[in-house]
Amino acid sequence: MALTIGVDVGGTKVAAGVVDEDGRILAQLKRGTPSTSVDRTADAIAEVVDTLRAAHSVAAVGIGAAGFIEPGGGTVRFAPNLAWRDEPLKAKVEVRVGLPTVVENDANAMAWGEYRFGAGRGEENLLGLTVGTGIGGGIVLDGRLHRGRWGIAAEIGHIQMKPHGRRCGCGNRGCWEQYGSGRALVHEARELASVWPARAGRLLQLADGRAEDIEGPEVTAAAREGDPAALECFAEVGRWLGVGMADLAAVLDPGRFIVGGGVSTAGDLLLVPTRAAYAESLTGRGHRPIADICLAELGQEAGLVGAADLARSVL
């Protein structure tokens, strides 16, 4: 049975693992990303691969990277959080490790991992959403990863939800990830705490009385206790998530949405309002089935496992 290595390269961490054909992780390690130097990033990837190979016979490497990846070529055109600009990552890693290497967008790799081994099993048309600080996405259609003409599909966090809306780091305004993400959850909570502190007593208490110090974990903790202010923040973020998913359903008609990322650890606190808004916003509702909206199952390892599985395409 052939083993492959999956590597998840984020802005701060490189996580890698040896993965078997059933998506099981046999060995795993992490290190920091030297994010300012492209050659040192390639070196870091090669180091983790070599360390893992010492104990396992490995046939290929799959890399999930937060950036725009040229299909086939493995060049990273652009990465918002790393120094890559037209970086031939596949070639650089292949030279260093001597194994066939596949490079994929990290959110695509996550969606693929969930499709093959997690919450997406059995559904050939699905969307994976990573709801963290922003919203990432990966699209599986008819059992195949949809990469787009130039490998930039599924940048779903940047559909415009509100004309003249909140500024986004992509240069636009009103992007979905400014309303349905962890950043939005914190924005809601801090705004509520500053304009209506009496309502936000528990949130303020958890942040030592400073509205500007409220972070996502405080909102989740307060919501779990049943705090109405925190629940209201989740309701607002979930509502935006559901409306955006209805837009995606109008375009793609997926059978399932799989929600992962840091904010998804709140579970039903997030998904109950999301599902309600989705069902209320779906075009043609009443004349079509309602897609499942469910939690990711593979956690932080989804991208690593997905990248390792995608590496099998070269075997």
Add this chain to the structure above:
Amino acid sequence: MALTIGVDVGGTKVAAGVVDEDGRILAQLKRGTPSTSVDRTADAIAEVVDTLRAAHSVAAVGIGAAGFIEPGGGTVRFAPNLAWRDEPLKAKVEVRVGLPTVVENDANAMAWGEYRFGAGRGEENLLGLTVGTGIGGGIVLDGRLHRGRWGIAAEIGHIQMKPHGRRCGCGNRGCWEQYGSGRALVHEARELASVWPARAGRLLQLADGRAEDIEGPEVTAAAREGDPAALECFAEVGRWLGVGMADLAAVLDPGRFIVGGGVSTAGDLLLVPTRAAYAESLTGRGHRPIADICLAELGQEAGLVGAADLARSVL
């Protein structure tokens, strides 16, 4: 060389043609749609097929129909402008004509026709848009029609562009087709003519002085003459079209958009502002190529030709 018949069933007209393997129409006819009776609609389709078969040897029938089509089964779940509700159209037509029959959404058939024989040749990732009263869509990805889990993909006219926006017949508010369509063009022109008649002199003149009688052809005619008020209406509609296309690019990353439908006969009057808004709204702009936005080439026959070609799948 096998011939097939393509049938385009709209709310008011049934158009059918005998089509060869190169997308050429060898014979064609039209009749009204008996839209209130589902059995009489099936009868009407069978009649046009039988008339065309009298002079040509035909192997299969492809129907493009304005509705939600169950993939594979050929059942129309729902059609906004016809009486179909869970209507087994494929089975009814096959019984009547004795030929294998394929049923496809009409905008999907249009996109497929343009992909195979029109403006989409050579581009395996494209979106076809029908900009008429509303906005219809068809999606070709990696050279395959994308139908979605339940056959309802590409209902792109109903992505929400504006929270609490204009009402839409789908039950939602703020749908794209309320801002980037022929209906919106007329809305703009009438509103302008009622609130600022001095600006809209030429538009009012073409409508015998009555703002409420301005229709799309008047706006197009005035814009062709260079009338600033009419050009402003096209600029507004084109802007919304371009913003929505940028949303679709964030999701799908197509290589080309093909714009057909009645409003597209205005050509560059529509497409120049559309392209400008698209380029300005595209997420990741500067780090990715800009997709072509071009006019459909097959005109009103695109759906018929596409449906006929899709019928070849059963041969």
